[in-house]
Amino acid sequence: MTQSSVSAPRPLEGLRVIDLTRALAGPYATLLLAGLGAEIIKIEDPKGGDLARENSPYVGRDGVTVMRAHPDDLSVSHLTRARGKKGVSLNLKAPEAREVFADLVRSADVVIENFTSGTADRLGVGYAAAQAANPGIIYCALSGFGAGGSDGSKAMDVLIQALSGAMYTSGEEGTPPVRIGIPMADMLAPVFGVIGILAALQHREKTGLGQFVDVSMLGALTSFVAIENWRAMEMAGMSGRTGLTVHRLSPFGVFRCADGYVAIVAVHEGLARSLFRIMGEPGFADDPRYNSRDGRVANAVGLEAQIEAWTSSLPTAEVVRLLEAEGVPVAPVRHPSEGMLDPRVVARGETMAVKHPRYDTDESLRTVGIPIQFSGCRTGFDDVLPVEIGQHNASVYGETLGYSAERLEQLRAAGTI
Amino acid sequence: MTQSSVSAPRPLEGLRVIDLTRALAGPYATLLLAGLGAEIIKIEDPKGGDLARENSPYVGRDGVTVMRAHPDDLSVSHLTRARGKKGVSLNLKAPEAREVFADLVRSADVVIENFTSGTADRLGVGYAAAQAANPGIIYCALSGFGAGGSDGSKAMDVLIQALSGAMYTSGEEGTPPVRIGIPMADMLAPVFGVIGILAALQHREKTGLGQFVDVSMLGALTSFVAIENWRAMEMAGMSGRTGLTVHRLSPFGVFRCADGYVAIVAVHEGLARSLFRIMGEPGFADDPRYNSRDGRVANAVGLEAQIEAWTSSLPTAEVVRLLEAEGVPVAPVRHPSEGMLDPRVVARGETMAVKHPRYDTDESLRTVGIPIQFSGCRTGFDDVLPVEIGQHNASVYGETLGYSAERLEQLRAAGTI
Secondary structure, three states: OOOOOOOOOOOOOOOEEEEOOOOOHHHHHHHHHHHOOOEEEEEEOOOOOOHHHHOOOEEEOOEEEOOOOOOOOEEHHHHHHOOOEEEEEOOOOOOOHHHHHHHHHHOOOEEEEOOOOOHHHHOOOOHHHHHHHOOOOEEEEEEOOOOOOOOHHHOOHHHHHHHHOHHHHOOOOOOOOOOOOOOHHHHHHHHHHHHHHHHHHHHHHHHOOOEEEEEEHHHHHHHHHOOOOHHHHHHOOOOOOOOOEOHHHOOEEEEEOOOOEEEEEOOOHHHHHHHHHHOOOHHHHOOOOOOOHHHHHHOHHHHHHHHHHHHOOOOHHHHHHHHHHOOOOEEEOOOHHHHHOOHHHHHOOOEEEOOOOOOOOOOOOEEEOOOOEEOOOOOOOOOOOOOOOOOOHHHHHHHHOOOOHHHHHHHHHOOOO | OOOOOOOOOOOOOOOEEEEOOOOOHHHHHHHHHHHOOOEEEEEEOOOOOOHHHHOOOEEEOOEEEOOOOOOOOEEHHHHHHOOOEEEEEOOOOOOOHHHHHHHHHHOOOEEEEOOOOOHHHHOOOOHHHHHHHOOOOEEEEEEOOOOOOOOHHHOOHHHHHHHHOHHHHOOOOOOOOOOOOOOHHHHHHHHHHHHHHHHHHHHHHHHOOOEEEEEEHHHHHHHHHOOOOHHHHHHOOOOOOOOOEOHHHOOEEEEEOOOOEEEEEOOOHHHHHHHHHHOOOHHHHOOOOOOOHHHHHHOHHHHHHHHHHHHOOOOHHHHHHHHHHOOOOEEEOOOHHHHHOOHHHHHOOOEEEOOOOOOOOOOOOEEEOOOOEEOOOOOOOOOOOOOOOOOOHHHHHHHHOOOOHHHHHHHHHOOOO
């Protein structure tokens, strides 16, 4: 199933979201909603805007650069996270900002923010203010430890990975913990935020009632950690470190090749026999050490050494080719750049090329897409992007809210927008 | 914000889901929907049921055991993944199964399956069959590489981690790749499946139309990988391996203590100075190697060695206490069992105790909850669980579908249910 045609509707069309988010967690939530068709109105401070605008690297007329060289060079972070969003400027500390915010909320279905816990209330843009303006509003707050929690300022992905136990689960026993190279906490909180918002919309359809939706980075990541039976494993004397291979499923795991690494899963009898044959050891199928699941598990260390002696003598591609030909589950360990260019994920829009509004970019420079295909709808970001801070002020404040030209000019003069 | 009271509604109440899933990815999707209040009707083969019923470890009258010792010992996998679901038996290969399936689909809003791509159609329970029975149905398929893809049978989490690039992102340059200890591909596909289902429900509210929602494990995980600028980093000569510390943000990362590890983030000037003072090196604040961001980045290796010389002389708890007192972001690297017992995640139901229907279990034995708080709704699994295969046949087939006692008896006698 490939993407629906470009004329198909997107599933969340008609939904309007006021986006107070910055950095990564919040903007990823509104990116998902944008790709699904919601109208996102991203609020930025008139002076400076989202800090992600200043993240290196940049892309522009010189291609990808570590430093900004030209005024129209744009941060890859901004180019990729602001897709599909309209941008308005609003200085939340200005006297008239609360009134403008209330007007935005009255026109909208959803508000979302990822300030440090307590900040939105202090700025007058918290749930109480939004609810006063629009009782049906669904207000989603993403924070480190939950709304009302204290340590909000310390909610960085690396700290949440450490606290959740996620860092401890990878790597070999006796080695240091492993910082996961994907910002899992930053990414999971928004994903659950989107689920919460859409579930709250279902509730509103039935009841007319809005509500406050509260997701924490620590909770989102720890809930993922909790899918595995760590405590039961610990009680059974098993390590919390999962390592590259799993002895109780041997042969299962990652093995070194001459030029890289390969993942192999040959847990069942027939697969193990195929592997033995391909690696030139058909006799293992009758060897009492390896001819049963129990034997392979008991002799996993020796068996893995034998497998790696074979894999390390060959290029990764050759190991993959030989095992695939016999139906043994196998995959090369790829660099992220190669994974992101997999024709399957490219065709499905699960990764997308980074586009600069003025300059061509390398197709290999890719970013996150929407990993969901709909038979009757499409997804996508429709090429709206706030290149300048406040780029869509006229469209949103003027057309959507109906502010007059005089009012807009007065807000601009006062530094409110 | 804590959970709403037990009398509050759950947001997806009234939604009925026919659940054809097995193993982990699919059942986690319906677990999320169950916790949000949907009615889940889990279909299992009358002989054997979901394979997760046979996963070690078990819990029962002897507590946690690796082998099943008593007939009422239950697999922790089943006890944790089947919560909140009604269970019916249905042999999909029986002649009358298609008619029963069609009756179920007519009564429902959503169908979800995670068979190998193509299997559901072959069994007569694919989207075409479901749509024929109920044109408004939303049908979600989770697979390794997408609906219509070929290599479905090879879609194991470890292979998807390898292909996506996720395995390569963690760990230090020059060391082997890292298998992430959380089954990220198995967990992310269902999360995006739930978003797809809820988005399709929004579309159905507006149009009356159902549709097919297709999510792949490879796409879900690769889209997460794609949030980082791997290609741009590669072009700039930077490694795709992220390691334990980040030199360009130094001091940032994970450091060894006398009895464990600690994550520290002191990227800003004031935080770095606080860290220097606490570690007994206030002179670093004036040392040209360390007194500016650029200096710290250029001399990151030496600075990290100095920091680790200090952290490794103290217990983790003491390093945390000293840095927290001065507001320097810090967190201990915890074992998953400890992370899952964090009072914050326990209070918010982000992890939950494993409950056996007959025996008390250790509160420290915890599993995944719903990491979303709603001000006007609650989440939870309401204690329904199919202990026996077909436990809710009478309730679902009899009451929901209105089958007579004779019809039920006939289906039972024929081996259909």
